[in-house]
Amino acid sequence: MSLMRIPLILIWIWVISGGVLAQPDLEVCSSPALDFGGENGTPVSISDSLVINEDLLIEDLHVSVDISHGFVADLLVDVVSPSGTALRLHDGLGGDLDDLRVIFSDEGVENGVLAYDYGCYMQPSNGSLSIFSGQGSEGIWTLNITDGFPANADGVLNSWCAEIFTSEVSILSSIESFACIPTEDGMEATWTNPQSYDAIELTVNGTTVTLPGSATAHTLTGYTPLSTLDLSIVGTLTAPGQWVSCPSHCSVVTLDGPPTQVAVVIDERYDDWSGVSPTLDSMGDAVPGGLDILSLSVAEDDDSLFVRFDFAGPEVQLDEEDTLILYIDTDSNPDTGLAISGMGADLEWDFGARQGTLWSGGGSTSFDHFDIGIVAAPTVSSTEFEISLRRNSPIVSLGSEIKVLLCDDRPGGDCVPNTGSLTHVLATGQLPTDIEIPLDREFPSDVRVVTYNVLTDNPWQGEGGRIGRQLAAVAADIYGFQEIYNHSVAETVEYVESWISPSGGGIWYGAGQSDCKIVSRFPVLQVWPLSGNVAAWIDTTAEWGVPTMVINAHLPCCSNDAGRQNECDQISAFIRDQRIAGLLSTHPNAPILILGDMNFVGMSQQRTTLLTGDIIDESQWGWDAPPDADGTSLIDTRSRQVAQRQIYTWRNDNGAYLPGFLDYIMYSDAVLDPGRSFVLLTQDLSAATLAQHGLQFSDSNGSDHLLVSADFRRVSTEPSFLRGDCNLDVSLNISDAISALISLFAMGGPAFCEDACDSNDDGSFDISDPVTLLAMLFTGSGDLPPPGPQDCGLDPTADVLDCESFNGCP
Numbered sequence: 001m002s003l004m005r006i007p008l009i010l011i012w013i014w015v016i017s018g019g020v021l022a023q024p025d026l027e028v029c030s031s032p033a034l035d036f037g038g039e040n041g042t043p044v045s046i047s048d049s050l051v052i053n054e055d056l057l058i059e060d061l062h063v064s065v066d067i068s069h070g071f072v073a074d075l076l077v078d079v080v081s082p083s084g085t086a087l088r089l090h091d092g093l094g095g096d097l098d099d100l101r102v103i104f105s106d107e108g109v110e111n112g113v114l115a116y117d118y119g120c121y122m123q124p125s126n127g128s129l130s131i132f133s134g135q136g137s138e139g140i141w142t143l144n145i146t147d148g149f150p151a152n153a154d155g156v157l158n159s160w161c162a163e164i165f166t167s168e169v170s171i172l173s174s175i176e177s178f179a180c181i182p183t184e185d186g187m188e189a190t191w192t193n194p195q196s197y198d199a200i201e202l203t204v205n206g207t208t209v210t211l212p213g214s215a216t217a218h219t220l221t222g223y224t225p226l227s228t229l230d231l232s233i234v235g236t237l238t239a240p241g242q243w244v245s246c247p248s249h250c251s252v253v254t255l256d257g258p259p260t261q262v263a264v265v266i267d268e269r270y271d272d273w274s275g276v277s278p279t280l281d282s283m284g285d286a287v288p289g290g291l292d293i294l295s296l297s298v299a300e301d302d303d304s305l306f307v308r309f310d311f312a313g314p315e316v317q318l319d320e321e322d323t324l325i326l327y328i329d330t331d332s333n334p335d336t337g338l339a340i341s342g343m344g345a346d347l348e349w350d351f352g353a354r355q356g357t358l359w360s361g362g363g364s365t366s367f368d369h370f371d372i373g374i375v376a377a378p379t380v381s382s383t384e385f386e387i388s389l390r391r392n393s394p395i396v397s398l399g400s401e402i403k404v405l406l407c408d409d410r411p412g413g414d415c416v417p418n419t420g421s422l423t424h425v426l427a428t429g430q431l432p433t434d435i436e437i438p439l440d441r442e443f444p445s446d447v448r449v450v451t452y453n454v455l456t457d458n459p460w461q462g463e464g465g466r467i468g469r470q471l472a473a474v475a476a477d478i479y480g481f482q483e484i485y486n487h488s489v490a491e492t493v494e495y496v497e498s499w500i501s502p503s504g505g506g507i508w509y510g511a512g513q514s515d516c517k518i519v520s521r522f523p524v525l526q527v528w529p530l531s532g533n534v535a536a537w538i539d540t541t542a543e544w545g546v547p548t549m550v551i552n553a554h555l556p557c558c559s560n561d562a563g564r565q566n567e568c569d570q571i572s573a574f575i576r577d578q579r580i581a582g583l584l585s586t587h588p589n590a591p592i593l594i595l596g597d598m599n600f601v602g603m604s605q606q607r608t609t610l611l612t613g614d615i616i617d618e619s620q621w622g623w624d625a626p627p628d629a630d631g632t633s634l635i636d637t638r639s640r641q642v643a644q645r646q647i648y649t650w651r652n653d654n655g656a657y658l659p660g661f662l663d664y665i666m667y668s669d670a671v672l673d674p675g676r677s678f679v680l681l682t683q684d685l686s687a688a689t690l691a692q693h694g695l696q697f698s699d700s701n702g703s704d705h706l707l708v709s710a711d712f713r714r715v716s717t718e719p720s721f722l723r724g725d726c727n728l729d730v731s732l733n734i735s736d737a738i739s740a741l742i743s744l745f746a747m748g749g750p751a752f753c754e755d756a757c758d759s760n761d762d763g764s765f766d767i768s769d770p771v772t773l774l775a776m777l778f779t780g781s782g783d784l785p786p787p788g789p790q791d792c793g794l795d796p797t798a799d800v801l802d803c804e805s806f807n808g809c810p
Contacts, residue, residue: 026137028052029064029161037069037147037154045146048157052082052164055138060106060165061129062121063089067100067145069155075100076146079162081132082139091125092148097687103163106130107171112691120246121171137164171246172197173783175233179432180250183259186220187229187252193790195783196732196776197235203247204231214731216790225256237778253429261430262299264306265645266388267638268378273297273308273386281416283312291316291324291408296416298404298424301431304373305391305398309406309416310384315604317381319658322352323410326387329403329421330396336360343403343421347396349374349389350409354656358396370653371395375646379660380604388646391426401425436686437642437678439473439693443786443796446675446711447543450476451595451663453554453650453705457486459495466702468499470680473693474709475500478538479519482554482597484512492517511536516552516596526583530574531567533596537583544671544714546590549578553596561602568609569621576613576625589629591712594666597705601660611636611666630670637665637710639677643684649706665710675711713796719753719808720792723784724773726757730809732789734777737770744770753803755795761785763799 030050037044063079077090077100089104093112102108106129108121143160173194181188189202197213204220205228211218213235223229232247264272278295286292292312299306307326316322327345329337337344338359348357349372356367356374373390391398403421408414416422441448452467459467471479484492489510497508502521511518511527513534518524525547526537533553540548551571556563575592578584584592600607608614612633613625627634638661640647648659667674682690682699690697700706724732727739740759743751744767751757751765759769759776761784776784787793792809795801 025056025166026052026054026164027161028141028164029159030143031159032157033159034157035154036145036157043146043148045144046157047142047144048160049140049142050160050162051140052137052162055136056164056166058132058135058137058164059167061132062103062105062161062163062165063129063143064103064159064161064163065089065100065143066158066160067155068098068158069100069147070098071149072097072100074147074149075155076144076148078144079104080142080144081135082137082141083135085131085135087124087129087131088126089124093125093691094687104129105171110692112688120174137162172235172237174246175200175235175248177435178233178248178250179435180229180231180252181432182229182252182254182430183219183221184225184255184257186223186254187231188217188219189231189233189250190217191233191248192216193235195235196789197237199236200233201236202231202233204229214790223254225254227254228252229254250432255427255430259430260299260425260427261301262306263301263431263434263645264299264304264386264388265640265647266306266375266377266386267640267645267647268382268384268386269638270308270384270386273299276308278308279417279422281414281418285418286312286408286414287410287412290410290413291322293406293408293414293416296404296406296422298422300391300424300426302428303391304388305402305426306386306388307404307406308384308386311414313383315381315383317602318351318376318385319354320352323408323413324351325349325407325409326351327405327407327421328398331399332401332403332423338364341405341415341417341419341421343405345405347372351376354658365395367395368656369658375648375659377647377661378604379648379662380600380602380607382604398426434643434645436689437640437676439642439678439680439689440676441711442675443713445543445796445798446713447478447540448474448476448709448711449478449480449550449593449595449665450474450707450709451480451482451552451597451665452707453482453597453663453703454484455703455705456483458703459484460487460491463702464495466696466699468495469695469699470682470702470707471496472500473695474680474707475503476709477503477521478550478593480550480552480595481517481519482552483515484517485515488512489517493519514554516554518550518552520550522548528574530570533567533571535571535574540591544591546587547583548591548593549575549584551575551592551594551596553594553598555597555599555606557599558601561606564599564602564606565609565616566620568606569615569617572609572613572615572625572627573621575627576622579625579627589671591672592627592634592666592668593712594634595664595708597662598664599662600664601657601662607636610634628668628670632670634666635669635674637667637674637677637708639665639679639708639710641679641681641684641706642689643686644681647679649679649708650704651706652704663705663708665708667710667712669715671715672712673715675713677708677710680707680709713794716794718794719803719806720794721753721756721787721803721806721809722792723756723761723786723788724759724769724776725788726751726753726759726769726773728752728756728806730792732773732777732784734774737773737777740765740770740773753806754801755799755803756806758799758801759784761795761797763797763801765801 072094102122200211278297297308328347329343330346337346376387489512493510513529514532523539528535649663651659726736760772
């Protein structure tokens with residue numbers, strides 16, 4: 001008897017969930033190919049009309065436009081209905097972006113979030129297309145375009161369409177992170193699915209392949225070398241009337257040989273060099289007191305040349321008076337450049353002197369690091385380094401084949417190779433375009449921490465707007481500032497609150513010592529001065545169950561190794577003493593966060609001390625003690641930049657020193673798991689990302705340091721699950737709704753994981769959960785809350801539900 005109830009419940013759910021979505025009832029287009037603009041500088045206006053003969057009652061309206069133009073900020077675009085109702089679709093946004101190819105829809109993304117040649121749904125600049133709801137469709141529809149500065153670029157109205165709906169329309173989320181990697185006979189495509197789809201449609205040069213809705217990768221083969229492949233991808237649902245998502249695109253050329261390019265991140269981790277074969281050199285062939293170079297590796301992507309090398313100890317500081325020189329024959333021609341080891345070196349970089357030389361026509365010209373974009377890691381002393389430099393710079397370009405030589409410049413010094421040079425062929429187009437790290441948190445419950453050296457009170461020295469926009473864009477919970485010398489904690493708090501309010505309401509709290517200031521949305525319970533640094537006991541109990549020890553440091557600069565080491569010893573001793581008889585003894589699982597401008601530009605021991613608790617001056621500061629709760633070291637986030645494979649946080653393009661990794665966030669991995677982290681360099685962000693987060697291109701010029709952000713969450717012993725997966729088969733389909741209904745109404749017993757059955761994440765398991773799941777599966781009502789829809793994860797929200805009878809996703 002109870003089983004007979006299930007179909008009736010499902011039918012009732014289908015009715016109340018809103019039914020199905022309508023296909024467009026009518027689409028009428030015009031393709032005038034109408035030129036406008038000119039060189040006289042006088043604003044130009046044009047109009048084009050289309051006639052709709054059917055009189056439908058409008059419930060929803062989409063207007064698609066295809067305008068070729070070189071500066072879309074010059075354009076004003078309006079649509080006018082037969083009744084005379086006008087709406088501004090585009091209102092001079094977009095800067096110098098090219099072309100306006102979008103479908104204007106109230107259900108689209110916010111105007112300006114994506115580039116205007118995105119080709120899909122975007123909200124109007126001013127107002128809503130809902131103003132046409134209730135009107136009739138019959139009559140003349142007009143599109144008006146004004147080019148306010150026609151001298152900038154001529155334009156062409158290629159086409160536009162009015163799409164009429166007699167019922168409300170929703171739009172699926174687009175495929176994300178679509179990346180295409182070419183191979184010799186095809187390509188490999190990868191992507192992520194932001195919601196559940198019934199199918200994925202991958203189109204290659206006009207031919208569509210239908211894949212399962214859970215697919216996140218596909219390999220194509222059977223193409224000849226150097227074939228051009230143009231791809232687009234959409235997600236679809238098969239419920240009646242449902243629209244597909246907007247397409248994501250990529251284009252590649254198949255390789256004419258095995259791939260050689262490598263996506264190296266200059267972060268001193270080196271695991272990304274695993275596919276590169278080094279040129280080796282025997283140990284023990286250095287001159288007395290010289291550098292014994294052991295290996296040299298070379299790789300590249302489309303933008304940069306990468307070089308990695310190591311040598312026998314002791315450690316050296318790469319840019320402090322060592323004698324290591326890199327030679328590059330940029331055209332593989334021994335008759336041009338400096339004659340050395342059988343090659344003609346056109347470019348020479350002296351690491352110790354921090355100076356480069358271009359050799360050409362029998363003469364030489366000096367240049368600085370900025371001229372070729374050279375970056376090295378680590379910034380501290382080491383026996384192993386990796387560097388990058390631009391393949392094409394204002395002063396030199398690398399050819400398709402180069403030769404490389406690395407030498408100790410002492411008389412008779414070691415070189416790699418010992419004779420001749422390393423020949424390297426440069427490729428292009430083998431790697432997918434880098435995808436920007438999103439600025440938003442992975443989970444809303446993550447706690448975000450920021451460190452930012454704002455350069456001698458710059459928020460009050462004319463850079464308040466640039467710095468403030470960045471603070472608002474990242475929306476952190478805890479900010480650690482350095483170099484606020486002449487403004488108080490209260491003034492710092494006031495500055496932050498003038499740009500952003502604490503998430504979840506409340507007020508900002510502050511603490512500080514010397515130039516180090518902390519601004520937190522959590523109360524500050526206690527403060528300790530540590531030389532010029534500050535430690536604060538911050539009340540994160542509501543988020544993590546315990547307070548957090550936050551240490552904000554600005555260590556001595558430059559050649560003051562002794563001063564830096566002394567303050568690192570002091571901080572390590574403070575943590576040890578707090579663990580023995582302080583707040584960390586009564587709260588042993590309290591997280592520790594050490595952040596700030598560490599000025600690690602000397603010996604690596606200072607960094608080691610902070611991470612491991614290895615105190616050097618034990619006569620002053622006492623014995624060593626590992627800082628983390630489990631008796632191990634802290635972890636450095638070593639965050640990379642949002643849009644570049646670099647981790648440097650300081651740069652002075654007019655100075656002598658190379659960009660450096662100076663600003664750190666270290667954390668207790670025994671009690672914290674890392675979330676998203678990044679270094680913010682606005683000059684490298686896409687126009688869409690800048691617009692989405694209210695940033696401007698030059699905002700990172702507010703300081704010579706870059707803002708560093710990292711998110712954290714408590715280490716959890718709870719099982720991972722997939723939201724909505726009530727039958728725990730790690731997939732979302734109608735069987736999950738049936739399983740939920742059986743548990744709720746058919747005496748099927750309690751759910752094994754109530755958290756997974758809580759489809760709407762409201763903290764309770766009831767009839768609204770299968771309703772929500774079915775609406776997502778069959779009406780495109782939007783994705784379920786995390787974790788999911790593709791990958792299992794932890795519940796980001798606290799509630800009384802549990803998964804006591806479930807061991808977690810496989």
